[in-house]
Amino acid sequence: MPPAGGTVQALLEEVTVTMTGAEAAATEGHEAAALLERTRSTVNPQLRTGVESLPESMRRIAMYHFGWEQADGTPAAGQAGKAIRPALVLAATQALGGDPRRAVRAAAAVELAHNFTLLHDDVIDEDPTRRNRPTAWKVFGVPDAIVAGDAMCALALRLLAEDPHPAAASASARLAACVIELCAGQQADCAFERRGPREVSLEECLAMAEAKTGALLGCACALGALYAADEEEVAAMDAFGREAGLAFQLIDDLIGIWGDPSHTGKPAGADLVAHKKSLPVVAALASDTEAAAELAALYAGPLDGDAVRRAADAVDRAGGRDWAQSQAADRMGRAVHHLSRAVPDLAAAGDLLALAEFVTRRTR
Amino acid sequence: MPPAGGTVQALLEEVTVTMTGAEAAATEGHEAAALLERTRSTVNPQLRTGVESLPESMRRIAMYHFGWEQADGTPAAGQAGKAIRPALVLAATQALGGDPRRAVRAAAAVELAHNFTLLHDDVIDEDPTRRNRPTAWKVFGVPDAIVAGDAMCALALRLLAEDPHPAAASASARLAACVIELCAGQQADCAFERRGPREVSLEECLAMAEAKTGALLGCACALGALYAADEEEVAAMDAFGREAGLAFQLIDDLIGIWGDPSHTGKPAGADLVAHKKSLPVVAALASDTEAAAELAALYAGPLDGDAVRRAADAVDRAGGRDWAQSQAADRMGRAVHHLSRAVPDLAAAGDLLALAEFVTRRTR
Secondary structure: OOOOHHHHHHHHHHHHHHOOHHHHHHHHOHHHHHHHHHHHHHHHHHHHHHHHOOOHHHHHHHHHHOOOEOOOOOEOOOOOOOOHHHHHHHHHHHHOOOOHHHHHHHHHHHHHHHHHHHHHHHHHHOOOEEOOEEOHHHHHOHHHHHHHHHHHHHHHHHHHHOOOOOOHHHHHHHHHHHHHHHHHHHHHHHHHHOOOHHHOOHHHHHHHHHHHHHHHHHHHHHHHHHOOOOHHHHHHHHHHHHHHHHHHHHHHHHHHHHOOHHHHOOOOOHHHHOOOOOHHHHHHHHOOOHHHHHHHHHHOOOOOOHHHHHHHHHHHHOOHHHHHHHHHHHHHHHHHHHHHHHOOOHHHHHHHHHHHHHHHHOOO | OOOOHHHHHHHHHHHHHHOOHHHHHHHHOHHHHHHHHHHHHHHHHHHHHHHHOOOHHHHHHHHHHOOOEOOOOOEOOOOOOOOHHHHHHHHHHHHOOOOHHHHHHHHHHHHHHHHHHHHHHHHHHOOOEEOOEEOHHHHHOHHHHHHHHHHHHHHHHHHHHOOOOOOHHHHHHHHHHHHHHHHHHHHHHHHHHOOOHHHOOHHHHHHHHHHHHHHHHHHHHHHHHHOOOOHHHHHHHHHHHHHHHHHHHHHHHHHHHHOOHHHHOOOOOHHHHOOOOOHHHHHHHHOOOHHHHHHHHHHOOOOOHHHHHHHHHHHHHOOHHHHHHHHHHHHHHHHHHHHHHHOOOHHHHHHHHHHHHHHHHOOO
């Protein structure tokens, strides 16, 4: 149930008011960066122990994917991902008064599930690079990348099944259900690629983004809550993560069109060049405007140079940019509303708010 | 620890002695066939409820794979597999004095895990048909078959995570560990294909067969035991299923060379035509005989017509056929030995023995 505008406004103001001193640093991303660093040092040993327990043939692919080894098995000090999802798990446990140390296994499980989807998505999307290195399937071949992904998914659920914490069974059921939702999201994403740009509705596009991005952020928050609280708070935390995930996706899509190449590391309008049916594009196409017709015509042909600039301009004039920006703000408002249901004193949820801010501004 | 020959002999005689009247029918496969039929009618509703809970895009692929729907979504009354693994779960629970009705969810989970591996193996091996129909990837494409397999794996583990039975967490951990082992087995199978026929040792080949075939039969028996008994019986049941699984694989490999085409539905010597490094072939190649050298030379070229007959003859003369037959008998002996550790009065394990007999003679 979306809150009335006034309520969201009040909540956002409350957040702003409580953000003084150290908390204000969160808005710059420093606090979140430190939090992510702490999360990695807490969760990585568990994650690595799990990966090292895999049979050799799966282990080497997982070690490579996480950036801990080169393709030839020599050690690498690579970046194993930002650890946003495990950080959400631990922050949610903490915000609800639980002991985050008992949720480390759940945090590792969520990160494994996330990385299993990356391995399979790279195979399916035929993506050649990830984290500035060749993807696992490029190095080890498609068959090995598929089975290594399968093994990582099973490992995630094995970690939870072996967790003696009383919440582990619920956590396991939630993570398994989330994996199914992630699969449905990935399937929808692929199916949309095969359809014309005006054959995908905005509603379908939002549902896909929720399944593909929102579900696992929601699951991370819900698992953290499970290790500290009751079913009601768990549902509210899930909703917080889902809405923040959608806000993240909307911002990411805006960056995909208007992001500064010097910050994103991608060419200007990369998502347009790739004819991606991102949320601002679909919103623009759904508008009954001349600009929508122009955009549809541009999407029917190759997009480069001047055509990219004209397409970006058409998305803007058709209202896609404004819509995505206000949707992102609305989703963040809803996220904070859900969070306040789980943690009435939002000052206790500083880490979660810092992480939500971080993901929605990370590559701007 | 393999039992001494005398002990196995005594156990096998004991089994023969206890098989009078109705039990003797098991040797003809009638009892096993009836048991499998009963298993399908008990487990399929749970299995189908699980599959129907999947998001639509995953559900239709799973429904097709199980033979319950045509590709266009219309109902089909197809064969959803023989249900050997779920039958082992229920029979193991029963043999140990448990209530098999409480293990139905575990039985469905094992069958889902098995079918997830079939979906992915078909993609990886590029197999065009399964159960006399086009494989899922042929009908729905590789990306959808991959994600549907992922979803079925997660569903298997979700069913156990949601099971209120106190053994469910252990069952879930065992099934997840088994999925990892199955992945390693599939990976090894693919890796062997890329190596020369004399570059795969018999030991590696047996380890691969145990991971790819034995592990899930062992897991099925272990899960059944978990729903009725203590850790010690669980380990013995796992060992029973693993050894029976290896016996099954050895017999299957013999059939792949010498099976009667009118029974197998495949051309004579199908595994030789495909240059498969099956256990009798690898055993023959490992022998220091003239026939081994002949076989290696034949495997270096295309195998058809007369060459297939000569290769089969070379496997036989190099001792591969005798070795596989005596290994299969030895494995069944070990299987019965392990079973007798879990169920000292083997008369109570009639269903398990009937199933083990069934899988080792099913397509002869």
